Amino acid sequence: MSDVDWSALQRLESHLEAKHARGGSQWKETEVLALGAWKYSDTKGTIDLPTAQQISCTLLKIFTNALTIVTPTFDPLGVCLDPFAALANHSCDPNAVVVMDGPDLSFRSLKSIAKDEEIFISYIDVTNPLARRQKELKERYHFTCACLKCQKGPTGPEDKFLKPPKKLMKKWATLVDDLTKAGNAPKDDPANYVGDDIDSKRMAVLQGMAFSALQIAREASDPRVTIAGIENGMRLCYQCGMFPVYRQPYAQMRHDLFVNMVTVGNFPIAWAQGVKTYFLIDPVLFPQTYHPVRVVHTWTLAMLTLYIASEYNGLQFQQSVGSELDLGIIIYGLLAEVYGNVQRSHGQSSSFAKSVQRKFEEVKVDMTRGFPDALRGMEGRVEKHWKLFRQAADWMQY
Ligand SMILES: C[S@@+](CC[C@H](N)C(=O)[O-])C[C@H]1O[C@@H](n2cnc3c(N)ncnc32)[C@H](O)[C@@H]1O
Structure with a gap:
C-alpha cells in the first residue's frame, strides 16, 4: 500500500472505543479476525496488546468505510475501500447513489444538488421501517440518523400498515398472543418496534415473524426450500391483512421469490x-x-x-x-x-x-x-x- 493510501486509511473512522465498550459478538469477531490477520502475516512471537489494537482498528476502519462492490445491476461481488467515497455520510432520504461499472465508481444524483450542498448516500436498505433503520445504523455505524425522513417519525410509506394495529383480525391477535405465551414468538427486538400499546406490540411480533421467515428462507442452500420459506412468509404478510405490498419485508420477499423462481426455471x-x-x-x-x-x-x-x-x-x-x-x-x-x-x-x-x-x-x-x-x-x-x-x-x- 502506498504512503498516501495508508495515511488516507488512518484518517478514516473506526469507532474502536465504542465497539470495544459495547463488546458482544461484534467485538469478539473483530478480535478473532485481528488475531487471524496477525497469524496470516507470519510474524514470529506472540501478539502484544498495542499490535492487536492496531490491527482491530484497521479492520474496523474497513468495516465502517468499505463499500460493497456490485455489478451495474447490483449483484454483489465483494468489498472495496475507497478513501474518497468513504467521505460520504448517510441519509435515509439520500440525494445520491453509488453506481459501479467494472473498476469505475460513481455517485449518481437522485435529486438536484446545489453547489456546496452535502452529498448523502444510503448505507443500509432505506426501504425498511424507521425503527429497523435506526437500529442498524446505531449498531453498525454508531450514530442516530437525524435526516429529514427520520425526523418526521414513522409517517412514510415504509411505516404504513393497511389498517391501524388495533384492527388486526381477532384470529391473528389470538395466534400472536398464544405464541407469545408459549415463548415461541420472536424475541423482543427494537428493530420491530411499532408502538407501546398492546396492539402495536402484537404487530411488532408479526413483523418479527415475517423478517425471521425471510432470513431463515435465505439461509437454505436449495432454492426450492428458499421458495417454500419465502412463500410461507408472504402468506403471513398477505393473510394477516396488515402489510401493504410495498412494506418490508413483504416487498423484499417478492423480489427474492422472483430471483429464486428464475433460478429454478x-x-x-x-x-x-x-x-x-x-x-x-x-x-x-x-x-x-x-x-x-x-x-x-x-x-x-x-x-x-x-x-x-x-x-x-x-x-x-x-x-x-x-x-x-x-x-x-x-x-x-x-x-x-x-x-x-x-x-x-x-x-x-x-x-x-x-x-x-x-x-x-x-x-x-x-x-x-x-x-x-x-x-x-x-x-x-x-x-x-x-x-x-x-x-x-x-x-x-x-
Ligand atoms: C463512511 S464514514 C463517513 C465519513 C465520516 N463522516 C468521516 O468524516 O470520516 C461513516 C461514519 O460517518 C458517520 N456518519 C455518517 N453519516 C452520518 C450521519 N447522517 N449522521 C451522523 N454521523 C454520520 C458515522 O460515524 C459513520 O460510522
Missing part, C-alpha cells in the same frame, strides 16, 4: 411477481423513475419477458396469460422506459447504458424484420396496452 411465476413489483412496489419505494435500482428491476423484467417470448415456449405462455396480452409491445415499452432513464441512472457512457442501447436496437430490428411499419405509432400502442399489462399485477394473490 419457473418463468411464468417469476414474471407475474416481477410485474407486481414493477407496478405496485417500485413506484412507491423508488419514486424517481431513474432510480438505478428501479431501472435495473425494469431491465430484468424486460429481459425475462424477452426470454419468455423468444426462448421459453412463448406461445404456450401467451395462451395461458390470455391472447390479448402482447409480449412484443410489453418488451418494447419496458426497454423504451429503461432506455429513457439509463443516461441518468447509470451514465451515458456506462457499459450498462451501452448494453441497453444494443438490446433495444436488436429488438427493434427483430420487430421490423419483414414488417417495416411494425414500429409505427408504437408509443401510443404501448400507452394503450399498459392498462391491460397492469392487470397482470393482480394475477398473484400474494
